[in-house]
Amino acid sequence: MNNILTRIVLLIIFSFTILNSWTNAQWLDVSSNVSVNLKDVCFSDSSNGWAIGSNSTILHTNDGGFIWTMQTCPLVNQSLNKVFFLNKDFGVIAADKGLILRTRDGGIHWEESTFDTIVNFKDICFIDTSLGWVVGGSINKTGKNFGFILKTMDGGLNWSKQYETDTTLSYSEGNFTAIKFSDEKKGYAFTSSSGAQLYTTIDGGTNWYKKGSFFYGISNMDVFGDTIWVSGQGFASTVNQGQTWSYNSVLGGGVQDLVMLDGNNGFIISAWLNDKRLLSTKNGGLSWEDIWVYDGAVFLAMYINPLNNFICLVGSNGRIVINKSFLTAIVDSPRLTEMSMHLFQNFPNPFNPITNIKFRISAPGYYSLIVYSSIGEEVMRSINYYSRAGIYNIIFDGKSLSTGVYIFNLIGKNGSLSNKMLIQK
Template sequence: NGILYAGTWGFGIFKSSDNGATWSEFNNGLNGFLTIQALTAYNTTIFAGTVGGGLYKSTNGGDWTKALCGYQLVWSLDSKSGAIFAGTYGDGIYISTDGGNNFTKLASSPVAFVYSIAIDGSGKVYVSSVANGVYVSADNGNTWTAVGLGGYNVSSLVVDPNSSNVYAGTKAGQMFKISGNQNTTDIDDVNGLPTEFSLSQNYPNPFNPTTTIEFSIKEAGNYSLKVYDMLGQEIATLINNSINAGTYKVAFDASKLSSGIYIYRLSGNNINLTKKMILTK
């Protein structure tokens, strides 16, 4: 309804009805829990995640009341039609499918410490954890797939409203662009363009069942990244399209493959780079 809300660290919540020209305090009902980690809107209700006080909600601009969420450290929030997601610092992800009246813990939460949640235009739910990178779910959190960026300390996720891109920010000041498709997820480091072609060793290696492959290309063109067995038979095509210059990370899921040594090859624009990886089950 044209009202802006801002959460602060220690001073609660403020709102503005004039595009941010002036702000007024909006803390009635928060019971002194004034460190706000996250805010999201669902229909006419605003939800606020607090440090120590759990989850609060305000409907139609009224005072804050306690929402039924079973954990007191709510670090991240986002919503879409039919579902509200709450990420906690220590107890995984909670979901409400009844407009925020009740929240239940997702048994499938991929991580316990959820720093950020973002939902793209297609309804995919992305979550980040500082130690374990980014995960995505296309079925309301029933199953999750590792996107990558493990060890990058991803502390924030933002959706581009004009595309399907999700941007991941790290504590070190890096920014990555994540664009999903049916087969894999590409991650583009938007901080600078590489000056040479390179194909890095996958990590972890050995792995079971997922691993991340990183590569850099210095000029735009048509490229493919494929996986082969030791007999030279093609196992998977991770990328086969035109992409811009940049550094990319691709998650490879080998859950349907047997243990062994596999080869991955980056080809295009007169380059052909190859490395080996070890799947151990």
């Protein structure tokens, strides 16, 4: 009897050990061969990724995050803060001292542009290989924070100032720390000082409007539909452009990064004192659950791709961790479709008879672009074949069609996206 009990106990211990080892094995610490703070990470596809950070560090992987190699940076001893790659060739980096880098060959060569050496750029966003924005700020001689929003229309070669915060006010409007655009026209930006101010635009940044404010500093932002999520000293969301906020302190604050997959599912990295966690929400941030309570160097940024179940985290002391089987619990999320393809509003609209329909494909596959009349009759089928990742522009000729509303629909393996357009003759 004792032998049987002993075997059962040993079997339970052995099974637990195997299960625990399997679980831990999902989180793989990989070597970066650097000891600097890695501040951001971005992948253009399932193979190619970049991690950037202090001391002008640019790392590249072409095997999905297992092996990282140093790329040559033209800057010396600079802090690189944000990296954005639209495809495996085109990428941009926002840095301190008014510096912006861009590459058109996957980082083999980097081109440098300078705006104002007093400005530290904190975030960057591109819609396509031409149109993008960068934000940042600094402190002027009177001790006030000020911020800038810059725009490029030639892929980052030249930048023009769209907005500058007012330093003549009795209070500080703060530095810009985060920016997001959902299309060529609609964008959001945040300043962060003792409080945070939301700015919005509906014309591509020609005009920026102050909206609601938030009483905590903001370092990261994500947008899905009409909901805006922000993180920094805690986590909060708003559905009315900042007039009211739903706030969650999340273990006391110290949220390093934020990624929302849709209106409900999202992830944050939280580091508060010695409490370091990766957490998830399934209700838009109202409550959070631990995914991983970790030790060692603090993570500062993460990249998540639900299409291939992948996460990469980077942080202090050159730490990089990947997990290739991460999102098994999340299925059929609307953001899966959004991340794999994006359908822009046609331009011009209304039109007669020619317009451009542009869309972005992030993963190769079979895609179709179909135009329907308002009663559901198919009037055009432009593509129905295997397409590589990239940006496509279809010229639509409506000369044979009558005045009215038409629906254009992009269909891929993860779902479909649609928009309306108006022929006006």
